[in-house]
Amino acid sequence: xEREHSxxxxxxxxxxxxxxxxxxxxxxxxxxxxxxxYETYGRLNAERSxxxxxxxxxxxxxxxxxxxxxxDPKPGWWDECIGPGKAFDTDRFFVICSNVIGSCYGSxxxxxxxxxxxxxxxxxxxxxxxxxxxxxxxxxxxxLGIDRLLCVAGGSMGGMQVLEWAAxxxxxxxxxxxxxxxxxxxxxxxxxxxxxxxxxxxxxxxNNGDYYGSGKKPDxxxxxxxxxxxxxxxxxxxxxxxxxxxxxxxxxxGYEFETEFEIESYLKYNGNSFTRRFDANSYLYVTKAxxxxxxxxxxxxxxxxxxNAEDVKFLVVSFTSDWLYPSxxxxxxxxxxxxxxxxxxxxxxxxxxxxxxFLLEVQTMTNLIGSFLERLVREERVERPLPIAPAITAxxxxxxxxxxx
Amino acid sequence: xEREHSxxxxxxxxxxxxxxxxxxxxxxxxxxxxxxxYETYGRLNAERSxxxxxxxxxxxxxxxxxxxxxxDPKPGWWDECIGPGKAFDTDRFFVICSNVIGSCYGSxxxxxxxxxxxxxxxxxxxxxxxxxxxxxxxxxxxxLGIDRLLCVAGGSMGGMQVLEWAAxxxxxxxxxxxxxxxxxxxxxxxxxxxxxxxxxxxxxxxNNGDYYGSGKKPDxxxxxxxxxxxxxxxxxxxxxxxxxxxxxxxxxxGYEFETEFEIESYLKYNGNSFTRRFDANSYLYVTKAxxxxxxxxxxxxxxxxxxNAEDVKFLVVSFTSDWLYPSxxxxxxxxxxxxxxxxxxxxxxxxxxxxxxFLLEVQTMTNLIGSFLERLVREERVERPLPIAPAITAxxxxxxxxxxx
Numbered sequence: 172x173e174r175e176h177s178x179x180x181x182x183x184x185x186x187x188x189x190x191x192x193x194x195x196x197x198x199x200x201x202x203x204x205x206x207x208x209y210e211t212y213g214r215l216n217a218e219r220s221x222x223x224x225x226x227x228x229x230x231x232x233x234x235x236x237x238x239x240x241x242x243d244p245k246p247g248w249w250d251e252c253i254g255p256g257k258a259f260d261t262d263r264f265f266v267i268c269s270n271v272i273g274s275c276y277g278s279x280x281x282x283x284x285x286x287x288x289x290x291x292x293x294x295x296x297x298x299x300x301x302x303x304x305x306x307x308x309x310x311x312x313x314x315l316g317i318d319r320l321l322c323v324a325g326g327s328m329g330g331m332q333v334l335e336w337a338a339x340x341x342x343x344x345x346x347x348x349x350x351x352x353x354x355x356x357x358x359x360x361x362x363x364x365x366x367x368x369x370x371x372x373x374x375x376x377x378n379n380g381d382y383y384g385s386g387k388k389p390d391x392x393x394x395x396x397x398x399x400x401x402x403x404x405x406x407x408x409x410x411x412x413x414x415x416x417x418x419x420x421x422x423x424x425g426y427e428f429e430t431e432f433e434i435e436s437y438l439k440y441n442g443n444s445f446t447r448r449f450d451a452n453s454y455l456y457v458t459k460a461x462x463x464x465x466x467x468x469x470x471x472x473x474x475x476x477x478x479n480a481e482d483v484k485f486l487v488v489s490f491t492s493d494w495l496y497p498s499x500x501x502x503x504x505x506x507x508x509x510x511x512x513x514x515x516x517x518x519x520x521x522x523x524x525x526x527x528x529f530l531l532e533v534q535t536m537t538n539l540i541g542s543f544l545e546r547l548v549r550e551e552r553v554e555r556p557l558p559i560a561p562a563i564t565a566x567x568x569x570x571x572x573x574x575x576x
Numbered sequence: 577x578e579r580e581h582s583x584x585x586x587x588x589x590x591x592x593x594x595x596x597x598x599x600x601x602x603x604x605x606x607x608x609x610x611x612x613x614y615e616t617y618g619r620l621n622a623e624r625s626x627x628x629x630x631x632x633x634x635x636x637x638x639x640x641x642x643x644x645x646x647x648d649p650k651p652g653w654w655d656e657c658i659g660p661g662k663a664f665d666t667d668r669f670f671v672i673c674s675n676v677i678g679s680c681y682g683s684x685x686x687x688x689x690x691x692x693x694x695x696x697x698x699x700x701x702x703x704x705x706x707x708x709x710x711x712x713x714x715x716x717x718x719x720l721g722i723d724r725l726l727c728v729a730g731g732s733m734g735g736m737q738v739l740e741w742a743a744x745x746x747x748x749x750x751x752x753x754x755x756x757x758x759x760x761x762x763x764x765x766x767x768x769x770x771x772x773x774x775x776x777x778x779x780x781x782x783n784n785g786d787y788y789g790s791g792k793k794p795d796x797x798x799x800x801x802x803x804x805x806x807x808x809x810x811x812x813x814x815x816x817x818x819x820x821x822x823x824x825x826x827x828x829x830g831y832e833f834e835t836e837f838e839i840e841s842y843l844k845y846n847g848n849s850f851t852r853r854f855d856a857n858s859y860l861y862v863t864k865a866x867x868x869x870x871x872x873x874x875x876x877x878x879x880x881x882x883x884n885a886e887d888v889k890f891l892v893v894s895f896t897s898d899w900l901y902p903s904x905x906x907x908x909x910x911x912x913x914x915x916x917x918x919x920x921x922x923x924x925x926x927x928x929x930x931x932x933x934f935l936l937e938v939q940t941m942t943n944l945i946g947s948f949l950e951r952l953v954r955e956e957r958v959e960r961p962l963p964i965a966p967a968i969t970a971x972x973x974x975x976x977x978x979x980x981x
Contacts, residue, residue, distance in 0.1 A: 198831035298831040358815035358839040359807065365840040366803045368833065369847070370775055373796035391778035398771045399804060402764065407902065410763035416870060424868055426603035426703040428773065428860060432867065434763040435770040442774070455833060462837065463829055465821060494899060497812065 176254045177246060178212040178261050181237035183277055185209075188310045200297035204286070207311050208233045208277025209269035212253060213261030214556035215317070221553050222317045223259055223544075224308065224344075225249065225268040226325035226332040229400070229457055230449055232276035235268035236261075251533045258540040263548070263555055264321065269311055271304040271332070273456040278307075281452035282383060293452060294380035301328075301464045305335040309343065319343055321553060322544065326350035326529035327496070328457070331464045334504070337483045338466055338476045346484040346547050348540060351493050351529040353500035354473050354507070355465035360495065363403055364458040367396030371451050380452050393451040394442030401441050406492035406525030410434060473507035480508070485515040486543045488536075490528035516543065581659045582651060583617040583666050586642035588682055590614075593715045605702035609691070612716050613638045613682025614674035617658060618666030619961035620722070626958050627722045628664055628949075629713065629749075630654065630673040631730035631737040634805070634862055635854055637681035640673035641666075656938045663945040668953070668960055669726065674716055676709040676737070678861040683712075686857035687788060698857060699785035706733070706869045710740040714748065724748055726958060727949065731755035731934035732901070733862070736869045739909070742888045743871055743881045751889040751952050753945060756898050756934040758905035759878050759912070760870035765900065768808055769863040772801030776856050785857050798856040799847030806846050811897035811930030815839060878912035885913070890920040891948045893941075895933035921948065 186207045188194070193203030210233045215222060225235050227248065236253035238246055247268075252258040259266050270278040273296070281296040288295075312320060323336045323344050330352020337347040353360070371377050374392030382388055405413075414434040418424070421431060430436045467473040485508055489501035498519045508515040520535055522528040529536065547553065591612045593599070598608030615638045620627060630640050632653065641658035643651055652673075657663040664671050675683040678701070686701035693700075717725060728741045728749050735757020742752040758765070776782050779797030787793055810818075819839040823829070826836060835841045872878040890913055894906035903924045913920040925940055927933040934941065952958065 198829070200831070294833070298833075355821065357812060358819045358821060358837070359810075359812045361821070361837050362803075362807045362810075362815065362839050362843060365835075365837075365843060366800060366807065369803060369844065370778070370800045373775070373779065373800055375780060395771060395775045395778055395800065398767075398774060402767045402771065405764075405767075407762060407764045407899075410767065414763045416760065416763060416766070424603070426605070428699070428703075428864065430770075432763070432766050432770075434767050438767060438770060439774070459833065494812075 176256055177250065178237040178254050180241070181210050181212065181234070181239065181247070183208050183210055183233050183239075185277060186311050186314050188314070194303075194307070196297055196303050197300045198298055202272075202279065202297055202299075205272060205279045205307055205310075206277070206283070207269050207272070207307055209267060209311060210234055210236075210247070212236050212266040213264050215265040216554045216556040218554055219317055220319070220321060220551065221263060221556060222265045222267060222312075222315070222320050224312065224320050224323045224336075225253065225259065225266060226308070226323060226329040227268065227271065228325070228327035228329050229461070230445070231270075231329070232274070233268050233270040233278075234276070236266070249530070252536060252540065258537040259324070259544070260541075263553075264544070265556065267311070267315065269308055271457065272307050273299045273304070273453060273460060275450035275453040280450070281380065281456055282450045291383035293383065296452070296456065298459055299456060300460050301331045301335050302339065304460065305332050305340065308332070308336075309340055312343065319345060321547060321551065322346040322348060324348035324350070324540070327352055327526065328461050331461065334466055335464075337480045337485070341480040341483055344483060345551055346486070346543070348486045348488075348543065349504070350488045351490055351496050351526055353496050354476075354504045355467055356462050357500070361462045363399060363495075364462050367399050367458060368455050370395035370399070371455060374451075377451060380455075382451075388446070389451045390443075390446035393446050393449065393454060394439075396454055397445040397449075398438040398442040401438055403495045404526045406494065406523060408492060408523040409525050409527075412523065413437075473503065474510035477507055477511045477513060481512045483513060484547065485513055486539065487515055487517045488529070488539065489519050490522045490524070490526070490532070491519060492523050493526045493528060495526045581661055582655065583642040583659050585646070586615050586617065586639070586644065586652070588613050588615055588638055588644075590682060591716050591719050593719070599708075599712070601702055601708050602705045603703055607677075607684065607702055607704075610677060610684045610712055610715075611682070611688070612674050612677070612712055614672060614716060615639055615641075615652070616720075617641050617671040618669050620670040621959045621961040623959060624722055625724070625726060625956065626668060626961060627670045627672060627717075627720070627725050629717065629725050629728045629741075630658065630664070630671060631713070631728060631734040632673065632676065633730070633732035633734050634866070635850070636675075636734070637679070638673050638675040638683075639681070641671070654935070657941060657945065663942040664729070664949070665946075668958075669949070670961065672716075672720065674713055676862065677712050678704045678709065678858060678865060680855035680858040685855070686785065686861055687855045696788035698788065701857070701861065703864055704861060705865050706736045706740050707744065709865065710737050710745065713737070713741075714745055717748065724750060726952060726956065727751040727753060729753035729755070729945070732757055732931065733866050736866065739871055742885045742890070746885040746888055749888060750956055751891070751948070753891045753893075753948065754909070755893045756895055756901050756931055758901050759881075759909045760872050761867050762905070766867045768804060768900075769867050772804050772863060773860050775800035775804070776860060779856075782856060785860075787856075793851070794856045795848075795851035798851050798854065798859060799844075801859055802850040802854075803843040803847040806843055808900045809931045811899065811928055813897060813928040814930050814932075817928065818842075878908065879915035882912055882916045882918060886917045888918060889952065890918055891944065892920055892922045893934070893944065894924050895927045895929070895931070895937070896924060897928050898931045898933060900931045
């Protein structure tokens, strides 16, 4: 466990709201109570002006940085960019990451117990949208006593949440960093989502979403869904580099159907390990939320959606080999931002890593995000937090959280 | 049924070989007897020099043109390009199309009865390669009394067979038309194949390939495999054009998991209808054959594989929006052909239709193939067939076959 530039030991926290009055969802349905799992790193400054919200992609969690225990083999999912001296420098910023509703990492989702029945929601969980996820995050930010975030940042589905924040909660953030994302999910993205869902439906163990406590889970279907996803996160070039046509532990073709090529083995391993950490129903709900995402609606004009975002500063990034969220999505977004006079910096980064580049191009992202935040700090006069943690308003924050090792 | 430029009523024929001496496969395994389903259109000329072999893609059959009955709702799979006055002009050429071994449209494959057991082969069917498929086609051509084909043509997996013919049977053809294909299956292609296979394995009805006669078939798994395939045959742009984010029979989101977007409905319909016409085990075998395809082996040099093909004339075509078989595959192929001094014409056609373009860009393909064949006819002095059909050597050809309506 490399701790030198790590936020160290962290703990997931929980915030529950909508206990008396349920949360009204975009669909018209109600949900309550709603629990949000979140983590924080670094310290809030006296002006409460240095908070950055990190929003995650499809399979992410609140655990974006640090370790949950001393023998934790892996740090949080964006640890390379969050920590002392990193892109999101926890010596300067108070970084928050929360798990989206509908997911399965502590926030309320289909695997949560429905208090009305005492059983897991399953498919009785209401369909949630990116807008609903973000409105739950707004509640969390309220709870943490933060009036205005310095920045909201994330890639892929995280980028959609960033854009939702900028479009519909523009007074609550100063800057937005949408990475490798889109303002409206394309038919190809919907197609890949739907194939993943169909793979889950096709698994008899799915049982119409009612499998919790049965001892069976639709692992086979979920693994296929994840394999499809994994292909789309890579590029043809990165597959050539990583796998080529190499065989696994074989000199020549076996002329049978066992896993032979390294790419097959990689997909199968990732598909199977995903079933140990993710819930199949959450896969349905979260992909559905992405499919519904279309900021150009209801007006038909993307620029109209950003009409109130003219004071938000944007850093928009796409990657040349990302064929899932091709660069033209970001260019279209930047045009809309320009149309409303927003301050937008756009970079189309040359990379061979496909969609995964936003997580893998660490040095490039560190430089880019670092200098963008540097500028924000200067322009918005963001003070450093006090060297000793003040009594921040996050009520349930355990003492160890955010303390670097 | 539009018959004006159709080859009219046709009938699938069957040729069986390796009855006494089994066919030795690339794997070292043996297979016999081997039946090849095939169709022919047009007439052989007196010199037997006007025969063109059409080779099909993953899910194709011998039925490339014409109709099987008067009330047949659909013609053969490449009917737009095969017929009187069409790209493959049946007034001038004797066109043959055969179903590959391993498939399920009349040629020997995993759903065929193993004469040794009296039961369907299932997974006891040996793994076949593109090389094996082509060697079976050579047997068919021998049987039809054709010493040298004027041309072998096909797209996608058909293109692989074309290249296999040119590389390993170069004295048996004058020209080759590989379309939207590759000389070696890339890791991304293998990845998509494997996901399709995993979807089939994941279906309990697959039962390790032993489902024939059980009343159950792995339809759910095969449908998912086909849906994945369908996405890869389209392009992002063609999906935007064909489907966009349009909903099916809905004004607004339903906030449930039923099929809502048109693209979802299209995929589901195609996935399901595929299960009524294709065998899941054949899907495994045919995709595996494609995955194994690598003409640069064993020498490591693609040019070396075409060392004997310097007298073959090539028309190589790729399509700009084909991300499954991107143009650089064809460019690499053309470089190898140039290196051995082969006569190669290459076109990278601007198209928005993705991989499917080789079937959809009918006018472009008609012009291209038409003028390439025109040149061949001139250079190779290919005579027209006699106006009245001579006694051709195709022994089992029924009288109606090849007669235009």
